[in-house]
Amino acid sequence: MTSKLQSIFTLPILTSLLLTGCGGGDDSDQAKAPLIPPLAQTEVVIGPASQGAQMKWPDRSTINGGAGKTLDGVGCLLNEDYHIHAHLTIIYNGETLRIPKNIGLTGCAYELHTHDWSGVLHVETDRQKQFTLGQFYSVWGMPLSRKNVAYLQSDEIRFFRVNNGRVAEYLDDPVLMPITAGESIIIVIGPLPPTLPRYTWPGQ
Helix, strand or coil: CHHHHHHHHHHHHHHHHHHHHHHHHHHHHHHHCCCCCCEEEEEEECCCCCCCCECCCCCCCCCCCCCCCCECCECECCCCCEEEEEEEEEEECCEEECCCCCCCCCCCCECEECCCCCCEEEEEECCCCCCEHHHHHHHHCCCECCCEECCEECCCEEEEEEECCEEEEECCCHHHCECCCCCEEEEEECCCCCCEEEEECCCC
């Protein structure tokens, strides 16, 4: 009698454990997968002041940034045989901040610089070169890490790249993130917004 009762009560428990082991991991894996917000439906045309209105930083490079000498492999531009643009956005606690104008235009015009408040990063060199986001921050004179972006510190900092309407999260060291023509780099500090900004380049 005892063995029969043990069999009756043991079978449902074993069945439950087997089901949990076979299929229960899918939901937990999906729950752990990092959320990537979709792009907003409304497009923002990149222009001289297409970024947010709040200014967190003064214009131009800081005293720790470029001042006319080669810095972190970025020198003064010689000519514009190679000229591309990328775009940078920083969202801090839900608010888009302005990227300062004239970064990299102190002492000389660096191969990597900004002109206005659009967030456009200009790469202008005598030949094709690959620069990184870390090099831009060096010219700016600001720190860049997964815990500190231009002195905005948080345990919640994520980096996204947008190419041709597709969003991908960058999970490596942000200092090494390549700057690619026509790409939008979006840094989110703090809680994720419901959507990421969708930018369009003039004339495209």
